[in-house]
Amino acid sequence: MVLPDYLEVLLLVCLCSTTLASNIQIKSDQNIVLDVKSKDVQCANPSPEAIYPACFCSHRFDYETDEYLGRFLYCDFWIYDEPELIHEIFSQFNETNNKFYEVFISKAYLTNFVFDENTTGKLIMEKFIVSVDMYIQNDPPVQFKETAFENSNSVLGAISVNSPDPYFPMNYWNFGQGTLDNLKNLNHLELFNYNYDTEPFPPSVLFTLQDLSFKGDTQLSSFSYVAMPNLKNLNLYYYLGSSLPPYMLYNLPGLETFMLWYSGVETIPDGFFTYATSCEKLMLFGNFINYIDLGGLNPSAWVDLRYNQINKLQEKNFRPFVENVLYTSNANGTVLLDRNPLECSCDIKWLVVDLRDGLQIFQGAQCADGRALADVDPVLLEIECPDF
Structure with a gap:
């Protein structure tokens, strides 16, 4: 029975x-x-x-x-799984047994797997995860049809498309036209090697998203021109570009966390954080950042810049944030600078001599010669750097 x-x-x-x-x-x-x-x-x-x-x-x-x-x-599902077998498995699901909190489709080459009304479209899912493992370059792209989430339109809250292969090509998967259009409850989206420039999200998704993650080779040049009023967390992993779109955070008024991990980014453009006034956690760990402007940040922002390539604390880029922290009641802004090659030359005179209380904001900061930033002699800097 x-x-x-x-x-x-x-x-x-x-x-x-x-x-x-x-x-x-x-x-x-x-x-x-x-x-x-x-x-x-x-x-x-x-x-x-x-x-x-x-x-x-x-x-x-x-x-x-x-x-x-x-x-x-x-x-x-493995490469030898045939469409008949796949459809036979999914034919076992009906209105008595097709409701799931989470559906996870793992590994497979997915050569014969199409996300449509005959597979995932038969299920009612709150959370959907797929991990695509594609090594055979002649295989057809992984296909998401418009009916991939047909029965889940009103309940699906999270979609994650990932790959364990860091060299997984961007053009080997895509959402079919209309795949995301009718998802009324989607608030979490995590995508690997996604070309947002050619496949932007529909307005309904832009409004509901609260957590958004891009991983790998992601194209985001047009990302600055869309508004996501409810987005709280924006995460970039393994981003290959050397810089970020200048106005990426412009239309994200509710952003609380911005994460950039293990990317190729070297430069954070001037004014990048000007409109991110609600953002209090910036995790910029393990990149190649050598230039960053902290102007406009919330005075209680926690900025993790460990394991980057920052060698100078330019006054124009850091002083406005430091002053904002020092002169704002109850502000607790912090910048983590461990493992950055700081030169500790005349460029830090503004901090060590003029705003010495601001040294406490920079935690874990060490000069390239091994001295702690807090131990730099202000008298010596005044002598060596009279024109700064």
């Missing part, structure tokens, strides 16, 4: 209150051992053998609290 979802969950809650708390193991009909400590219990509907070995469905419970977290579907 196939149980409807709600009866299945009720039965599993009772099961968890007795057996999951103990240190025993449960065996499924397929003789697959389930470790009760994992808090994952295999779904009965669809039957496990109907979707195994490509997919695995489980009910998940929080390890600490026993709180029910929902149904999870994990699928792993």
Whole structure:
């Protein structure tokens, strides 16, 4: 007998209150051992053998609290999986068993997998993740049709398209026209090697997004011309450009966090943060930044510039922020500068001599010769740098 979802969950809650708390193991009909400590219990509907070995469905419970977290579907399709097999697996899902908190499609070359009404479009998902692993360059691009999220339009809140291959080419996947148009609840989007210039987001997505991440070879020159009033977090990972679009943050009035990690960026343009007045966390760790203008930043901003190439603290770029921190009540602005090759020459006289209290703002700052920035002698600087 196939149980409807709600009866299945009720039965599993009772099961968890007795057996999951103990240190025993449960065996499924397929003789697959389930470790009760994992808090994952295999779904009965669809039957496990109907979707195994490509997919695995489980009910998940929080390890600490026993709180029910929902149904999870994990699928792993390999190059030898044929369309008939894929469609047979997804034909097992219907209105009694197609609701999931998270669907994760992993690894596969996905040569024969199309995201459409016959696959993911049959499911109702709150969170969707796909990890694309494409090494055979002659394979067709991964395709997302307009119907890829057909049943999830009103509930899908998060989409993540990733690849474990850093050299995964940008033109090997794309959203089909209209794929994102009807997603009314999308607030988290994470995309690998995405060309925003040729495939901008529809207005509905621009309005709902709260968290946006771009990874890898991303084209963002037209990103400055769109407004995202509710975006709180913007993250760039492995961005290949040497600079950022000057007005990237111009239309993001609610931005709270900006992250730029392990990129090729060398220059943050003048005035880049002028309109990011609500942003209080800037994680600019592990890049090649040698020039940055902090003017316009919130006086309580936390700026992580560790592991960059900053060798000078130019007065015009840093002094406005330092003064804003010092002279604003309850401001606690901080700049982390560990592992930057600071020269500690005449360019820091404005800080060491004129605004010495501002030294506390720069944490972990060391000169290239090993001295801490706070230990630089102001008297010596006045003698050596009379014209500064």
